[in-house]
Amino acid sequence: MARPRGQGEKTKELIAEKAKMIFEKKGYAGTSMEDIREFSKISKGSIYYHFKSKEELFLYTVEKTSEVWRIKWADHANKVETSTEKLYLLAKYYASDMQNPLSHTVPEYMATENIDKMMGNKIFDLIKPEYEIFYQIINEGICRKEFKNNQSPDDLAYILYSTLTGLSITQFFGYSDKQFLMLYENAIDIFLKGISNTTP
Numbered sequence: 001m002a003r004p005r006g007q008g009e010k011t012k013e014l015i016a017e018k019a020k021m022i023f024e025k026k027g028y029a030g031t032s033m034e035d036i037r038e039f040s041k042i043s044k045g046s047i048y049y050h051f052k053s054k055e056e057l058f059l060y061t062v063e064k065t066s067e068v069w070r071i072k073w074a075d076h077a078n079k080v081e082t083s084t085e086k087l088y089l090l091a092k093y094y095a096s097d098m099q100n101p102l103s104h105t106v107p108e109y110m111a112t113e114n115i116d117k118m119m120g121n122k123i124f125d126l127i128k129p130e131y132e133i134f135y136q137i138i139n140e141g142i143c144r145k146e147f148k149n150n151q152s153p154d155d156l157a158y159i160l161y162s163t164l165t166g167l168s169i170t171q172f173f174g175y176s177d178k179q180f181l182m183l184y185e186n187a188i189d190i191f192l193k194g195i196s197n198t199t200p
Contacts, residue, residue: 012050015040020061024101028058028109058109059122065102069093070129083141084192090137091164091184098168107168134161138195147195156195163187 018040022031033054037044051057073093077086097103135157141147147156167183175183 008050011042011046015042015047015050016057016061016064018042019057020065020102023058023061023105028105033057055109058105059126062102062106063126065100066126066129069097070133073133083137083144083146084196086137086140087160087188087192088185090133091188092181094164094167095181095184098165103168131157131161134158141195145197148197151195160191163191 015036019031019036022035022039026035031054033044033047036054036057037047040047047057051060073090076089076093080086080089135153138147138156138160139153142149142153164184164187167187170180170183
């Protein structure tokens, strides 16, 4: 019997929603497709119809979460004027996002999974839109002469992206939420001292 129009997509989204909850609770390695089937109450056949592997399902949930993050970011970023303000706002967003349980599973996934070339490309595709936010802010700041133009905006974007994502490890060092946020703001302070045309 043919599926009603849109039902397949609804089922796919429901699987992803339930899988996200399990990944957040048990981590990537600790979650099995059987866990997802049991929690979602959706047949294994239906799950595999939409996702051929746990890896594909995990990356789909990360992609959807990233899409929501970018939409919220764009809405808030449009409310501030300068590139400097946008960098501090981005630091707040990253501090908040890195405390999201799903964010913890991405490094675990990358460390435990034998990532083939196709999935490696998929991870790059997931990271690229976030990197482009960093690039746009920095390039905009250079064009507006807020930032020095003696370094490549690509290089600066990669440096800052790596710094903010790398800071996520400090959440395991016993910092309070306020201290954790301050680390991200301090990272922007230090970064701006190197690129700002005026003292921040």
